[in-house]
Amino acid sequence: MHALRKIHPLRRIVLASATTVSGMVLLLSLKPHTTPDLALPAPSAGASAPSGSVAGTRTVTGESTQTRYGPVQVRITLKDGRLTDVTALAYPQQNPRDQQINGYAIPRLRSETLSAQSADIDTVSGATYTSEGYRQSLQSALDSASR
Known part of the structure; x- marks a missing residue:
C-alpha cells in the first residue's frame, strides 16, 4: 500500500482540505467580466443621411x-x-x-x-x-x- 494511506491517514485529509481551500480562493479571486457603461445614441428608424460634400x-x-x-x-x-x-x-x-x-x-x-x-x-x-x-x-x- 501507499505510504499516505497506511501510516498517516490524517495527512491525506489535510492535503485534500488544503487543496480544496486553495482552489476556492483562486476561484473567488477571479474578477467577473464587466461591460463599461457606454452611452449609445438611440437608433432612429429609417434614418438616411444626406450625402454631403463639404470639404471632401x-x-x-x-x-x-x-x-x-x-x-x-x-x-x-x-x-x-x-x-x-x-x-x-x-x-x-x-x-x-x-x-x-x-x-x-x-x-x-x-x-x-x-x-x-x-x-x-x-x-x-x-x-x-x-x-x-x-x-x-x-x-x-x-x-x-x-x-
Whole structure:
C-alpha cells in the first residue's frame, strides 16, 4: 500500500482540505467580466443621411441588414477617402440583454472599423449576429461610397 494511506491517514485529509481551500480562493479571486457603461445614441428608424460634400466629406448609409435578433444598420463618414466616423443607426436593443451585449459590442466594432479602414473586422465574442449584420451594412456603405 501507499505510504499516505497506511501510516498517516490524517495527512491525506489535510492535503485534500488544503487543496480544496486553495482552489476556492483562486476561484473567488477571479474578477467577473464587466461591460463599461457606454452611452449609445438611440437608433432612429429609417434614418438616411444626406450625402454631403463639404470639404471632401461624404456621409453614406449602409443597407439595413436583418439579423436573428433585429436589424443592424450603419452610417459612415468619409473625408478625403478616409473613414473618419461610423455610427450604428439600428441594432438590437429590445431587451436588457440585447442592450448589454450591444452596449459592449457596438463601440468595439466602431473602433475596429476605424482602425482597419474597411469591413474586414473581427467578430465581437458574444455578439456574433450583431457583428455579422454590422459588417454587412458597413460593406454596403463602403460599396456605395466607392461608386
